[in-house]
Amino acid sequence: MATQTSIATSxxxxxxxxxxxxxxxxxxxxxxxxxKAPVSTLNKDLFISLQHFFDLQQPLVLVFYSGILxxxxxxxxxxxxxxxxxxxxxxxxxxxxxASRGFKKRxxxxxxxxxxxxxxxxxxxxxxxxxYTNPLSNWLSGIDDVSAxxxxxxxxxxxxxxxxQHVDYQFNFFTGEKLSKVIVDQLVDAVNTLSTSYTHLxxxxxxxxx
Numbered sequence: 001m002a003t004q005t006s007i008a009t010s011x012x013x014x015x016x017x018x019x020x021x022x023x024x025x026x027x028x029x030x031x032x033x034x035x036k037a038p039v040s041t042l043n044k045d046l047f048i049s050l051q052h053f054f055d056l057q058q059p060l061v062l063v064f065y066s067g068i069l070x071x072x073x074x075x076x077x078x079x080x081x082x083x084x085x086x087x088x089x090x091x092x093x094x095x096x097x098x099a100s101r102g103f104k105k106r107x108x109x110x111x112x113x114x115x116x117x118x119x120x121x122x123x124x125x126x127x128x129x130x131x132y133t134n135p136l137s138n139w140l141s142g143i144d145d146v147s148a149x150x151x152x153x154x155x156x157x158x159x160x161x162x163x164x165q166h167v168d169y170q171f172n173f174f175t176g177e178k179l180s181k182v183i184v185d186q187l188v189d190a191v192n193t194l195s196t197s198y199t200h201l202x203x204x205x206x207x208x209x210x
Contacts, residue, residue: 026139028150030128030167037062037160038126042093042116050156057158059090059194061187064129064152067098068136068143070174072106077179079110084188089195090155095123097147124149129167153183155190158198164190 031037042048053060063078082092094115096103107115116123124130130149137143151173155164166173166183173180 025169026136026150027134028128028131030150030152030165031154031162032165033162035162037154037156037162039160040123040126042095042123048116053091053093054156054158054160056091057198059085059088059163059191059198060156060158061085061090061092061191062127062152062154062156063092063094064124064127064149064154065094065096065098065174066149066151066171067096067100067103067145068140068148068151069171070098070151071176072102073177074174074179075103075106075110075113077177079112081179081184081187082113084184085191088188088191089199090191097121097124097145097149118149119147121147121149127152127154153187155187155194157194163194 037050039049039051039054042050050060061081065078078092078094085092092114094113095118096115097118099117099119107113118124121130121132125132129152130147132146135146136148136150137146151168151171153164153166153173154162156162164187166187168174173183
């Protein structure tokens with residue numbers, strides 16, 4: 001198995017995957033660079049959806065944090081990543097199905113991460129990271145949670161276009177206290193580039209109006 005990034009994938013490839021490729025990816029087809037992100041509901045009680053963040057006209061980073069093989073110490077690195085994303089003019093949200101006491105305790109200690117719980121996998125399914133008819137527990141020994149989803153990172157533009165993705169098929173991105181520097185640098189570069197583009201666009205629009 002290998003880790004998928006946005007470097008060597010294309011939309012055209014999705015419909016032509018071989019049987020071996022389907023097995024390689026557990027039969028999952030996550031959204032990739034160039035796809036449009038869904039307007040998922042994040043909190044039904046508070047009527048919060050991804051559209052609220054797209055309307056801010058800032059890059060949006062979605063972190064799908066799966067409890068599979070995850071080390072909660074990695075949340076400290078996500079806290080640092082959030083600061084980098086904010087410095088680049090973006091926002092970072094964590095989507096997780098991990099409702100464990102350890103996870104919640106670590107989040108409360110950090111107190112600066114925005115977390116939305118996706119206990120039924122609805123948001124992950126919209127991004128192609130979960131399939132209730134094909135649970136990861138069918139593929140991975142020792143995984144009993146049928147709601148487990150693939151860990152992933154996305155950078156999304158305000159127009160909902162995905163400009164960067166990293167899908168962690170090996171489940172090793174959140175296993176340590178530090179995150180992969182290569183992936184983090186690529187993500188931050190995508191955020192900075194996107195933020196600069198929208199800043200220039202905003203200035204251009206203001207000049208037309210004035």
